[in-house]
Amino acid sequence: AMNNAEPVQGKDAVLGGLSLHRQTIGYLEHELLNIYGTDRNFMLEALNHYKRLDGKAVTVRAVALTDRNEAGDVTSVRLYTDTSPLFA
Helix, strand or coil: CECCCCCCCCHHHHHHHHHHHHCCEEEEEEEEEEEEECCCEEEEEEEEEEEECCCCEEEEEEEEEEEECCCCCEEEEEEEECCHHHHC
């Protein structure tokens, strides 16, 4: 789930959601700042550097909370960021 949006489940749904961003974003780089937690449950703090298709550069802060099962498979990711500057 991203912010307060409905959760997205499954590979096809995630890829579909990402395709909406690809219609606006030409480039994305994640600058990792901090990781807190354990191998199974962790929080990542980052700066996301975007370059829009119109050439404008935009940077936004983001946090992702990730849970993995005992096999190491991701079971949940919750993203918190304000992407409104991308569409301003």
